[in-house]
Amino acid sequence: MSQLPQPLNVSIEDHHVFIMECLRHVGASEQHALIVADALALTDSWGTFTHGSKLLSGYTSRVKHGGCQTDVDPEIVRDGPSWAIVNGNSTLGQVAATFAMQTAIGKAREAGMAYVGVHNSCHFGAAGVYSAMAADENMIGISTANDIPSVAAPGSRKAVLGTNPFSYAIPARRHPPILLDIAMSTVAGGKVYAAHQLGKEIPDNWIIDASGRPTTDGSLYPKNAALAPMSGHKGYGLALLMESLAGVLSGANLTWNVKAWISDSPDEPTHHGAGFLAFNVGVMQNMDEFLNRVDGLIDEIHNAPKIEGVDRLYVPGEMEWERREIAKENGVTLPPDVVMVLRQMTREIGLETDIV
Amino acid sequence: MSQLPQPLNVSIEDHHVFIMECLRHVGASEQHALIVADALALTDSWGTFTHGSKLLSGYTSRVKHGGCQTDVDPEIVRDGPSWAIVNGNSTLGQVAATFAMQTAIGKAREAGMAYVGVHNSCHFGAAGVYSAMAADENMIGISTANDIPSVAAPGSRKAVLGTNPFSYAIPARRHPPILLDIAMSTVAGGKVYAAHQLGKEIPDNWIIDASGRPTTDGSLYPKNAALAPMSGHKGYGLALLMESLAGVLSGANLTWNVKAWISDSPDEPTHHGAGFLAFNVGVMQNMDEFLNRVDGLIDEIHNAPKIEGVDRLYVPGEMEWERREIAKENGVTLPPDVVMVLRQMTREIGLETDIV
Numbered sequence: 001m002s003q004l005p006q007p008l009n010v011s012i013e014d015h016h017v018f019i020m021e022c023l024r025h026v027g028a029s030e031q032h033a034l035i036v037a038d039a040l041a042l043t044d045s046w047g048t049f050t051h052g053s054k055l056l057s058g059y060t061s062r063v064k065h066g067g068c069q070t071d072v073d074p075e076i077v078r079d080g081p082s083w084a085i086v087n088g089n090s091t092l093g094q095v096a097a098t099f100a101m102q103t104a105i106g107k108a109r110e111a112g113m114a115y116v117g118v119h120n121s122c123h124f125g126a127a128g129v130y131s132a133m134a135a136d137e138n139m140i141g142i143s144t145a146n147d148i149p150s151v152a153a154p155g156s157r158k159a160v161l162g163t164n165p166f167s168y169a170i171p172a173r174r175h176p177p178i179l180l181d182i183a184m185s186t187v188a189g190g191k192v193y194a195a196h197q198l199g200k201e202i203p204d205n206w207i208i209d210a211s212g213r214p215t216t217d218g219s220l221y222p223k224n225a226a227l228a229p230m231s232g233h234k235g236y237g238l239a240l241l242m243e244s245l246a247g248v249l250s251g252a253n254l255t256w257n258v259k260a261w262i263s264d265s266p267d268e269p270t271h272h273g274a275g276f277l278a279f280n281v282g283v284m285q286n287m288d289e290f291l292n293r294v295d296g297l298i299d300e301i302h303n304a305p306k307i308e309g310v311d312r313l314y315v316p317g318e319m320e321w322e323r324r325e326i327a328k329e330n331g332v333t334l335p336p337d338v339v340m341v342l343r344q345m346t347r348e349i350g351l352e353t354d355i356v
Numbered sequence: 357m358s359q360l361p362q363p364l365n366v367s368i369e370d371h372h373v374f375i376m377e378c379l380r381h382v383g384a385s386e387q388h389a390l391i392v393a394d395a396l397a398l399t400d401s402w403g404t405f406t407h408g409s410k411l412l413s414g415y416t417s418r419v420k421h422g423g424c425q426t427d428v429d430p431e432i433v434r435d436g437p438s439w440a441i442v443n444g445n446s447t448l449g450q451v452a453a454t455f456a457m458q459t460a461i462g463k464a465r466e467a468g469m470a471y472v473g474v475h476n477s478c479h480f481g482a483a484g485v486y487s488a489m490a491a492d493e494n495m496i497g498i499s500t501a502n503d504i505p506s507v508a509a510p511g512s513r514k515a516v517l518g519t520n521p522f523s524y525a526i527p528a529r530r531h532p533p534i535l536l537d538i539a540m541s542t543v544a545g546g547k548v549y550a551a552h553q554l555g556k557e558i559p560d561n562w563i564i565d566a567s568g569r570p571t572t573d574g575s576l577y578p579k580n581a582a583l584a585p586m587s588g589h590k591g592y593g594l595a596l597l598m599e600s601l602a603g604v605l606s607g608a609n610l611t612w613n614v615k616a617w618i619s620d621s622p623d624e625p626t627h628h629g630a631g632f633l634a635f636n637v638g639v640m641q642n643m644d645e646f647l648n649r650v651d652g653l654i655d656e657i658h659n660a661p662k663i664e665g666v667d668r669l670y671v672p673g674e675m676e677w678e679r680r681e682i683a684k685e686n687g688v689t690l691p692p693d694v695v696m697v698l699r700q701m702t703r704e705i706g707l708e709t710d711i712v
Binding site for chain 1: 387392410416434438439440466467468469470472473496509510511512513514516517526534536538542567568586587589590591592593594596597599600602604605607610611612635638639640641642646648649652653655657660663664666668669670671672
């Protein structure tokens with residue numbers, strides 16, 4: 001375990017500039033670097049540090065070595081009134097996902113709702129970024145992706161499916177959008193890495209060792225351990241739906257045919273898949289009434305009786321949007337593991353910066 | 357605790373006849389009774405006894421007292437290329453849900469995929485019944501519903517959301533469809549009732565008591581206890597999505613404005629909501645390839661390394677389809693709690709039958 005640096009406070013604007021600089025330094029196009037910087041700076045401002053700029057190290061490596069392309073754009077290869085299949089053309093996952101959700105929103109504007117599946121993509125970071133795009137347009141957004149297997153099935157002693165993130169966003173009026181972003185495992189792999197990098201023991205329901213037994217040793221993951229599915233057969237079953245919507249239906253690679261974006265050769269595409277849904281609320285219901293009903297639902301949950309010692313009940317995303325408001329004023333405080341990874345990365349790519 | 361009867365073996369055909377008889381006896385139309393009998397006999401043949409004919413007692417009561425209507429049909433009140441909003445017209449939940457999924461399948465045939473939301477429905481039984489309808493048409497199907505609150509949020513000591521079932525089905529070729537049907541609670545309320553009726557103590561992660569503490573006393577539920585959400589904030593967050601897709605977007609009643617279909621006055625509608633999605637696989641991908649890829653995914657999971665002592669790995673629905681194959685040959689063996697409830701019900705409605 002290397003010595004961890006201090007947390008680092010940085011303004012969202014400077015952080016965005018830094019992310020752009022890193023990607024531009026390894027040769028990314030301005031347009032693609034901007035899309036990735038928007039996504040990662042937003043994610044860090046939510047306090048979701050496992051899926052923010054910490055990922056840059058893998059992304060810069062893939063851009064530098066050609067596994068991710070930034071001189072081509074994703075494209076629609078087939079479509080109909082309420083769907084499209086997009087070839088990500090080995091662009092960065094954020095670029096392919098942003099294009100796909102924009103396509104879903106456009107289709108939903110005409111048809112009412114739409115699905116867009118993406119193949120030949122890469123790791124897309126936090127799924128919530130794309131769902132939030134739909135909520136910004138007063139639509140319900142859903143995002144999912146597949147990934148190399150890291151999650152066991154009940155009874156298996158090896159991983160069979162990816163963490164296969166799932167996210168949704170629902171627009172509200174007085175409140176920020178409801179926004180959930182979860183892995184189908186008990187926790188995302190990033191949390192196991194982060195705990196390990198911070199020298200912490202992990203709870204015994206996060207991973208299983210090579211024999212299938214629960215363990216608190218995070219260092220075993222991912223080589224000699226698999227993540228436990230959330231709630232057993234339920235999380236496993238949901239991960240299989242995500243594999244199907246993000247992978248099978250989109251025409252992407254599946255399970256072990258997806259490459260590990262962190263550890264596999266950075267000069268080859270990873271062939272991740274992703275899936276996006278947009279629901280155009282305003283054509284189905286009166287938009288004002290819908291927003292009032294969502295606000296009312298949130299108020300009702302806020303006002304529900306609390307367990308002694310609990311001050312507040314939160315709806316999904318509420319903590320993240322509050323952290324973002326604070327970050328807009330006071331900057332983002334990057335935790336030690338993120339600062340460490342970012343400093344290693346800038347050294348590796350030979351970038352001189354005074355931001356981290 | 358009353359004396360429990362013996363399990364009862366009955367052929368699927370006789371069981372279907374029995375369910376029809378019960379509903380017809382209280383005045384249901386032949387067409388609506390047939391839809392409900394199809395759904396409940398299918399569910400019992402899967403071995404999902406908490407959501408099969410055990411529910412008949414509540415349904416017959418609502419038909420008898422007018423809370424569920426069988427002389428009107430559900431109708432589309434607004435629609436577009438890839439969506440429809442359906443008024444269930446206080447028909448039985450199975451009738452409204454079947455109409456809605458058929459509508460979604462029809463829309464998906466034209467547009468590629470579709471969402472149908474239903475308001476003014478009732479409890480619809482097992483969500484998997486409707487998802488399976490889509491898989492029968494070589495489509496991916498998703499079904500969800502809301503219900504009166506019974507599930508706590510992390511930090512609440514009362515229920516804030518329903519169990520809000522979620523189901524999906526994916527067609528395969530050599531294998532039966534993948535079929536998941538889960539509650540957003542650790543377990544469905546029906547499992548707490550069933551354990552209580554069988555005199556069993558429940559695990560301490562199923563419910564919380566009125567102060568918010570975990571308890572193993574199933575008799576507290578539902579009056580003095582709430583179900584725990586599966587995987588804490590994840591299940592709670594997913595339940596809120598189901599409330600939104602089944603309730604808010606469909607225009608249905610929400611949370612405490614949904615009536616309890618078991619205990620509230622049987623002469624009034626319950627105003628449940630439900631939501632359905634159908635994805636027309638064949639327009640997006642080559643159908644043969646898609647089915648082969650789903651088969652391959654299932655094979656891969658079957659062949660994954662198993663924990664010592666585990667013989668087989670299952671995909672969702674596999675156990676249920678196998679039980680159904682056995683039930684087609686040997687009949688369904690209704691468990692004691694179901695037999696008890698059915699005998700009480702036939703006495704209450706005054707039906708003479710030699711089946712149960």
